[in-house]
Amino acid sequence: MSDRVEVTGKEVDKLYERLNREAEASGYHLNTDVEHTKDLVEGLLVNEKRYGYWACPCRLAEGIKEKDLDIICPCDYRDPDLNDYGTCYCALYVSQAVLKGEKNLGSIPERRPSSEERKRAKPKSIAKGVSSLPLPVWRCKVCGYLCAREDPPEVCPICKAKKERFERFI
Amino acid sequence: MEMKHVKGKNKGNIMMYALSTCGWCKKTKRLLNEMGVEYDYTDVDLLEGEEKAKAMEELEHWNPRRSFPTLVINNECIVGYQEEKIKEAIGA
Ligand code: SF4
Numbered sequence: 001m002s003d004r005v006e007v008t009g010k011e012v013d014k015l016y017e018r019l020n021r022e023a024e025a026s027g028y029h030l031n032t033d034v035e036h037t038k039d040l041v042e043g044l045l046v047n048e049k050r051y052g053y054w055a056c057p058c059r060l061a062e063g064i065k066e067k068d069l070d071i072i073c074p075c076d077y078r079d080p081d082l083n084d085y086g087t088c089y090c091a092l093y094v095s096q097a098v099l100k101g102e103k104n105l106g107s108i109p110e111r112r113p114s115s116e117e118r119k120r121a122k123p124k125s126i127a128k129g130v131s132s133l134p135l136p137v138w139r140c141k142v143c144g145y146l147c148a149r150e151d152p153p154e155v156c157p158i159c160k161a162k163k164e165r166f167e168r169f170i
Numbered sequence: 171m172e173m174k175h176v177k178g179k180n181k182g183n184i185m186m187y188a189l190s191t192c193g194w195c196k197k198t199k200r201l202l203n204e205m206g207v208e209y210d211y212t213d214v215d216l217l218e219g220e221e222k223a224k225a226m227e228e229l230e231h232w233n234p235r236r237s238f239p240t241l242v243i244n245n246e247c248i249v250g251y252q253e254e255k256i257k258e259a260i261g262a
Binding site (some may be wrong): 003037042043046047057060061090092106107108109111114 | 188191192193194195197200214215216226234235237249250251252253
């Protein structure tokens with residue numbers, strides 16, 4: 001059995017405050033069911049100690065970063081799930097409608113493709129025909145932020161996803 | 171495979187595949203505890219090697235998407251935290 005990883009309440013509160021601040025600053029919202037939200041924040045901290053990154057608390061991580069990249073929080077599936085269900089898979093992030101109580105929360109279907117489907121999926125091809133652009137365009141796979149520069153930024157200025165979550169778009 | 175047993179009223183065979191870090195799994199465990207029923211569960215993320223692979227294989231049999239929580243109540247499979255369905259299946 002894996003070693004139990006301990007996380008203190010103080011660590012949870014600190015990360016909770018930070019995520020809440022960052023979410024509100026960029027138009028996202030944490031779930032106001034604080035017990036649930038803090039459970040998830042604790043899960044993120046446990047996974048950080050266990051794997052070295054914020055693997056989604058509600059999915060089984062492989063423990064190999066390249067294979068888990070799409071489920072590092074915030075995951076590639078958060079924004080489509082917010083659009084379709086008003087919540088991310090774990091219900092850490094929720095939409096405005098949920099916040100206002102117009103929509104009830106529950107488990108939602110898993111959108112992440114199975115490991116076989118992920119293996120088969122080819123990386124998206126870069127849009128052609130605009131090769132005259134002076135700079136490449138990078139897209140954040142988490143939130144869709146686009147920027148034209150030599151390399152992607154260290155951290156997405158919108159959703160705080162790290163550089164490795166960017167793909168060449170044009 | 172290591173199973174954790176929670177004592178309570180016997181309402182038949184209740185088995186749960188969970189992750190120790192998952193919010194909906196915690197909510198499901200709380201619901202079962204509140205209902206005071208007897209059940210077994212395993213936190214798959216705390217297993218290793220062969221034991222983990224075996225648990226995932228078993229889970230796949232019930233739920234091909236292998237998502238959490240997966241609850242098996244007297245051979246009926248419920249995926250996700252679905253309060254009403256769970257209560258109905260247990261007969262509370
Ligand atoms: S954003 Fe994605 S990774 Fe983060 S808690 Fe929600 S579902 Fe999990």
